Amino acid sequence: MTHDDAPPARRRLRLLLWAVIAIALIAVCARARFANDLTTLLPSDHPVIGRELAFFAERGAAQVMAVEAWPLATDADPLNARRLLAELAPRLAAVGARPLRSGDPAALARLADVVHRHLPTLLDADQQQIAASRLDGDGLHAALAALGARARRPDDQFTGSAARRDPLGLAALAVADAIGGIAGPGPAHLPAAPAADGVVVHADGRHALLLLAVDFPPDDLARGRALLDTCATAAAEAGAAGVVFEVIGGYRHFRENLDGIQSDLWASLPVSLIAIAVLLASLVRSTRALIAVHLPMLLSLAAAVALLVIAGRSVPTMMIGFAAAFLGISVENSIHMAMAVQRGDQHLVRKPLLVSYLTTAVAFAVLIGSTVPALRWLGLLVAVGLLVALSASLWLVPLLVERRPQPPPWQALSRHLLAWAEGPARPRWALALVISTLTLPGLFALPVFGHRGLVVLDDLRRMDGSRPETWAALADFQTRWGGFEASDFLVAADAEVEVALARVAAARQRLDLPPSLVERLLPAAPQRRARLAGWNALWTQRPAFAAEFAASARARGLRPAAFTEALARYAPADEASGPQLADWKDTPIGDVLTGMVHRRGDGLWQVAAPLSGADAESIAQRLTAADGVWVASRTRLARHLVTVVREDLAGRFLVMGATMALLVFIAERRLRTTLAVLLPPALALGWTFGLLAWFGVPLTPFSVIVAAFVAGIGLDGAIFLADPEHRAAALPPVLACSATATIGVGSLTWADNPLLANAGCASLIGMIACLVAALLLTPLIAGRRPRPR
């Protein structure tokens, strides 16, 4: 029979009430919209973060990928690699990745038109220097000789007419980088238009690159998998032909991270679950009780999701994952209640249960005032969830668990542990002191061993679980090509596009940064004037250019009269209007430029010029308000986020600690008991992170969350062990809870994914430290059980 003093009819009524509550929660949860988008949980009202979040949200995920190919043998013909890469393109098109081609002849013809029209303001100083080398002497002779040779080739059908407009190829100087990679390393941003088949060949002649625009974002797992599987199959085939294929880009990293996490979880989870089930079953010795102790956690989780649904928000899966971890604490408390019911003394656990739940709930309630929405919602979800769990533990579990008068479980172990925990004080103080002496200095930077203390990790890339060979391939690729997608930008916005362009150009000039595609193809007024002056100087310094050109052409079998149109262009120009954004529309560069210069939703023109190979952080620091320009950088954004969360938590942790201490003191009304509850988990946290620091494990936002989890369980254990009367009965559930948490989360210590491994390692050490600290110190401070007479 279930243990409840109420008459059966009232018990049935209570069960019915809980069933109604559960159904209502499930019904509300059924309307939940689960989402992976975390941007709404980030502090968008922070001046820097908000601006950059809006910037990157507007740009969207970079949907580009690259496949690089080269012959395995250094002396092998590289042509085979290029051909295999070109043949890969149609196969990838079938799975949603299309080569970025320059294949549209009309677009290229329009490009040539724009460049020819605006040549005087498109060539910058460096390009004018190259142009100057072609305007006289050997440079001129070589250029015209090459033109003649090319035009005479029978398989060349159009050089003749094309060259009459620009025989010295000055237009190509202006757009060589933009059309990218025909004969050299591409720019660090995405080349707008590689060769006709989409394959870009490196200047070393060995490496080739297929740039792809992908129809879907990296987090589209199913399509991403099909795309990468196709690449893997092609890579295997290419390998048989002596060619290496290497996929570069976020799609590969995304998949490897997910596959790694999945593999890590599959490796640890089944065994952990079985071990936990066996452990708990041996403790409660009843299937019914085993199920009952999980109900408060499930109800609390449902309540947390329902809260978001009622608030009209989508349910961020990651946030619910964190909340679930914290709400897992309620299983621990339910075990205490279930075992008390089995013993028939549940009245003894009501107070510690109440204190345990309320301390954790109040601690998380402090987060409701956080400036970070993610923390705010986490605080609210956990606080509300824990209150539901408390209710269920107090009133539902007793309705379901049967009284089972039998010897207490785990006596063999708990009797000895308890005897030791309540043994002589001096050795335990000494042991605590030794552990503290060994671990706590690790928290601080020391002049010995080059120890840096507890380091906060703000480079989120180090938490990426991509395989080492993937990082190596990316590093090689970046060395060779300088990257193919920009993540750092110099940004300006203004009602006038000309003003925004001028600000970016001036800032870049002041900071001595190389110009990007934006400054090259959309020069601001000062740049246009400078370029025009340089262009005019080319011709005013060579008054005899036309005559020399004619003589050189004649000497190379070319008719000077054919170049009348070109010679009219090769002359000083008057106006410096320069090309506008609209001029580049429908050229191969149009889409790329539109991505960099566009009118925002608020009506302002935004110019975002890529920062290639420059350190975004140092550039941001060198910019001043007078520049009217700011840096948007994904890496910098991540750093800012970590800093904001860290600072927010640092202040709140003190408040949380103080609130919990106050609550415990109010509940216990004895300073000694309060100390017995608070000191062990606090010390255990110090030991944990001191030890981690000695091991060189950095503090991550996730290990901070683990710390809170560990502290929560540690605190609960201390609360139950602080009561000398109840200590003997509480010890087995405390041991079980520590063991299950250690098995469940600590098993991830050996995960390949650095994020999981970091969290697993922190929780493994933390759980053990909490248990040791509670056994060492709580009975010592709170006092022993009264000895039986």
Next chain:
Amino acid sequence: MPRSVALLLVVATLAAGEVTGEPLLDRLHAASQALPSLRVAFTQSKLLALFDEPVVTRGVIEIDRRIGALRWEFTGHSVTVLKDGRLRRWGAEGREEAAAERDPGMPAMLGQMRALLSGDWRTVQDLFTLTADPAGASALTLVPKDAAIARYIARITVRFRADLAAPESLRLEAAGGDATDYTFAVPEPGALIAATRFERP
């Protein structure tokens, strides 16, 4: 400089879109299907304002439709082969040109080769208006739809033999008066062409 010129060569891709003279296109296609292989010699004459004299080159086109291959040889200059959709080019010295597949001008050549190989002139792309000869002659005229392309190519005229087995002449007129004329000799239908002709120069 050659690179700069090459950038502009891409405009040469042959294309077709709105087509008048559907019966001629059908007949051309049907005629090609009846000829599994073909060899036809030609003379190319480039009349460029750049030069005082035309640049004349001889060559031969060989087609084996059974294996989907076409060889376009400018004798003494270069050989280009289209086989299984793959394009390869060898220079005068017989060395394969890595640059061929990256040459922005290659789509022009490729367009012509594909049309000749398949006999289907509809397959050429959609930048040109394709018109049959109004007088009923077996001829097609391609005029660029896009004004930017028209600055480089005025028109392309292809005249076919009466039996439609092969082209008789092809004239490419560029803006400014430049022109490239192909005059094709009497073809050899059913010519025996060694498979190795499509493997190397």
